[in-house]
Amino acid sequence: MNLSEVNWELEAAGTWPLPIKLATIAILCAVVAGLWFYFDTQEQLAQLEEVQKKEQSLKQTFEFKQRKAANLEEYKQQLAEMEKSFGDMLRQLPNKAEVPDLLVDVSQTGLASGLEFELFQPQAEIKKEFYAELPIKVRVVGDYQELGAFVSGLASLPRIVTIHNVQIKPMKDKKELVMNALIKTYRYLDEDEIGAQKGDKKGRKRGRR
Numbered sequence: 310m311n312l313s314e315v316n317w318e319l320e321a322a323g324t325w326p327l328p329i330k331l332a333t334i335a336i337l338c339a340v341v342a343g344l345w346f347y348f349d350t351q352e353q354l355a356q357l358e359e360v361q362k363k364e365q366s367l368k369q370t371f372e373f374k375q376r377k378a379a380n381l382e383e384y385k386q387q388l389a390e391m392e393k394s395f396g397d398m399l400r401q402l403p404n405k406a407e408v409p410d411l412l413v414d415v416s417q418t419g420l421a422s423g424l425e426f427e428l429f430q431p432q433a434e435i436k437k438e439f440y441a442e443l444p445i446k447v448r449v450v451g452d453y454q455e456l457g458a459f460v461s462g463l464a465s466l467p468r469i470v471t472i473h474n475v476q477i478k479p480m481k482d483k484k485e486l487v488m489n490a491l492i493k494t495y496r497y498l499d500e501d502e503i504g505a506q507k508g509d510k511k512g513r514k515r516g517r518r
Contacts, residue, residue: 408443411468411494415445418466422458424451427487436498445492450485463492470494 377384416429428448435442449459456477463470476489 418462423455424449443494448489
């Protein structure tokens with residue numbers, strides 16, 4: 310077959326030799342397939358990739374939830390233990406009626422340790438979400454042993470008592486020490502006080518709007 314003798318005009322395509330016709334058809338099919346892939350299949354592949362990513366994300370979410378479901382009983386047990394611990398801690402907080410006795414306990418602990426009180430000044434209570442702090446400014450005089458016994462005595466009280474802002478200085482012309490500190494005791498709020506706290510918060514939020 311002499312290619313120079315072939316009439317390459319499209320109008321004469323019917324007279325082309327069979328091998329050339331087949332080759333032309335193959336080229337046209339390849340071009341059409343390429344264009345179809347570019348305009349249609351490529352977009353579908355991108356969509357497929359996105360769906361596969363979503364599928365992977367959903368699988369991970371499912372596995373996470375499945376693990377949580379498998380450990381549900383363990384979580385319930387942990388929650389029950391936390392509630393019990395919280396209840397035990399809450400029982401260490403006095404109510405309103407018990408606060409005066411607690412203040413007496415704090416002062417008696419200092420006196421029993423051999424300290425001399427120069428200041429015992431309860432401050433305004435600070436209300437939190439479900440409890441109130443009761444700060445007390447104290448200034449006591451004594452030696453190291455007596456101060457140590459006082460702090461140890463506070464820690465051993467049946468109620469929660471903490472000590473803050475401790476400053477210890479020697480007294481002038483004396484062997485004794487003076488300690489300034491802020492002692493905090495705590496009490497739990499009753500239901501009415503907790504309700505009032507929530508009402509105040511809602512009112513402040515509305516006021517900001």
